[in-house]
Amino acid sequence: VQRLVGEVPRSRTAQYGRAKFELITSEASCLRSLDIAVEHFQLSSKLQALLSGQERQWLFSKLAGVRDVSRRFLAELEEDLEQDIMEFDVCGILLSHLPDFRAVYIPYVTNQSYQEKTFKRLIRDNPQFREVVEELESDPLCQRLSLKSFLILPFQRITRLKLLVQNILKRSSPGSHEERKASKAFESLAELMSECNENVRRLKSTEALITLNQKIDFESKIFPLVSQSRRLVKDGQLTEIEVANSSLSKRKTASRTIYLHLFNDCILLSRNKENGRFSVFDHTHSRNVIVENRRVRGHRSARFVFQLTLIQNHRGNLREFLLRANTQTEKLRWISALTPIKQEIDLIQHYDSKQVQCLKPYKAAEHDELSLEKADILIVIQGGWDGWEEGYRLSDGERGWFPSDHVDPIRGTNARIRNIEERLRVRRMADQLQTSAAPP
Template identity: 45%
Template sequence: MANSDAVVCALAQSKMDESNVKANACQTTGRTFGAFGGIAAALRSVANSDSWSLEGVYLHAAPLFALEDTTNKALTSRPDSPAQDCGRDEVERCTDDAQKEEETFQLKFESKYINSSVPLYQDYWLKCMRADLQKVQHKRLANLVMSQCLAGLSSPPASSPISVSSPPGLYVAPYALWQELPEVKRKRLLHSLTASDVRLQEAMFELILSETSYQKSLHVAVGLFQGSAELRNALSPVQNHVLFSNLKEVCRVSEGFLLDLEARLGQNVVMSKIGDVVLSHLSAFRRVYVPYVTNMMYQEALIAKLLQENKKFVMAVKKLEKDPVCQRQTLKSFLVLPFQRITRLRLILENILKRAHEYSTDVTNLKEAIEAVREIVVECDSNVQRMKRTEELVSLEKLVDFGNVKSIPLVISGRHLIRAGALKKLTVKSNHTTGSTVSRTDIYLHLFNDLLLLSHKNGQRFSVQDHAMFPAHVRVEVLNTRMLGLPPEAFLLHLTQNRLKTATAIILAAETRLEKETWVQLLSSKQSIAGV
């Protein structure tokens, strides 16, 4: 404390009668970490690929219901990639596991109700995105119209009759409807059911139809891409595993789920509930989706590397993507399928719940299923964030030089970077003749949830000058900058116990007042920050 008090007193004494000094702008503004984009950030390059363009997408409209003489021929399984849970240094075991799984995995699903003309899940997903955008636009337009309605209207206009279809301007032609099932037509159920009952059946049927579409795309991903000998030969066993992860397990779980959904439809074409079916598969969903989505960050990085360095991989992928079963979709669009499905599943279930009867026994099941799916997505997001933070620490550690300062490990369990950025270190020198002067030197701060590093930045590298445990030995003090003749962006940083086990204090200046407030707020935290 004596050290910091001396700094402030010296400033006050030397600056009492001097004019304010403007600080130079910092070279680099701080970056706050912790509030990651999560899964979306890990998939950014996939989302930016050409396959996601909403322009010129051809949505198939062929009849989808399977007739008695219609068969759905599944893609033949071919040699496989390494099995799940292969380590980076376990190449031999990966290869052995791959050979074993080749003999057991088969793509054998065939829908009883929907024929092979069902579109790929990529088309279904894009169609949903279009519909969601239209709903948002329609809602905004409706709010605008309502806000400008004439005050003289004594009563609202009469409600229009209930319709099964969407409102005008929002209608998106579905791939298929429950009411078009042969049994529904044969029993003339539309004449005995209310419009709300039909909407509920359509909402439940969308779960079945979309899972069928999902299965079709998974079959292409596994049968065509993962089963390609040419593609497999262009990769090492570990690369093959990172690229496809546990995709076959995802396909198996989806197949079992769809079989149970169709079994429920087969019991009674007017389904009374479906939430219990979802609940019975949630443990399997967590088992396969969490590791797959978590692995996608490494999957994305591997693809970027292979596209730049592996010509055999590029040629094999281009050849496979030209296959008619791909319907002009890319390998990336197939690899992102599990992420799209688990995030969309909750929306489908919420739509079913919205249309379910208030006293239906399925309401409780649906609410539990929706919450469970939400937890799976949250777990996926948490894992992705944790892995991105670890990768960030590994990359940073390679750029940090401790020099004469006793080194400390940066990559430890639970540590993550909160904020990093350049500031100015202000040094005040008093002179009885000319007054005091303020010199400025660059200093770079790395604030972790349990550590603060102060460094000099040289190019891309950082030379550590000091460090302290955070928040135990770090605090900040707001200064009366006008009285002290300091720039308004300045504040005092206290290290109550630095690398030398002594107390010290330095004056720092941010580039802007907003940046100063951000740093002060973060550095003033009384507890380790889990995220910002």
């Protein structure tokens, strides 16, 4: 690839051509790392001897399959490049290989939680495993990278491929056949990423539901908690403020803790019990919930307060709760989680909104947070307090909270406008593809 890139005439080293070459060189680099992951780590006789069959499956999953798919993909890219250095079809080849990508990436990514738990347990409980891993990592072949770095490569690769295809799409001529093909490849990768993420969320949610179900006691009618369609949106402890005579004026107040479990279809209100258990005293469907920002005047500790109203609880009654968070950001995150919103936003209204670009990756630690990859561009919806902001990622429309110190403001007006225009262009192409694919 590098030899052929050097032969490209300067007149053809335009942005579109460079974007296509970047995808090929990136895939070649990825394959080299995958070869190390499989040949040096997965197939290590020392490592194999320490692992059971189940541990090998949880630790490496379909890593060899990911490597094989990458190898076939790169081979076809290089063959097409050799045949026609000026018009090689990167996006068309990618589309033809997407079924193979789907077959290996979805199970590999879905296995992520088992992989992480297995790796941590082996490092913690098996000194021999730790020693062998350190020995393998010290090999110059690894270039000081850890086994964990190689294991997370497939998770990063789909995101990287999507960004590279998006770069090709941005630089293709509007209305051209290349633009249409790049748009289809971009949307297909977005769907694959969405399916991977949804599988991970579903698995983690099911595990969380099963664990939570063992810790919950219902004071009244038992609520069937475990469901395949149910997922945890946000949970946490707040302070319930009780105001005498139900007035928000300057009255005598009292407080006690309350725990909320918010799911996509319902909400549970609990009191903490011993040994990490919860006693659910109220619950209702999420459509029966209203949340409002409130203030309790004359109460020094009543900052960061909001009102949660159950229009109709499980007994058919109206219930109101004044809840206090620990910080302004925590309050806003609860209000956002409890307020039904559409994932997409009207970008036309956000030309003047603050935009930021990710400087270092961030892995979401809570359900309402947004994982970030380097170079992600986001429109800031709200925040700036306590080091957190809520944003809308332009590449895929995902929305969530992230730490402010992982991003940097985009100050140029023209750059912000261009970012929104490029997202709108991708949207238009996606709409056109869906319209053309729809049955008459």
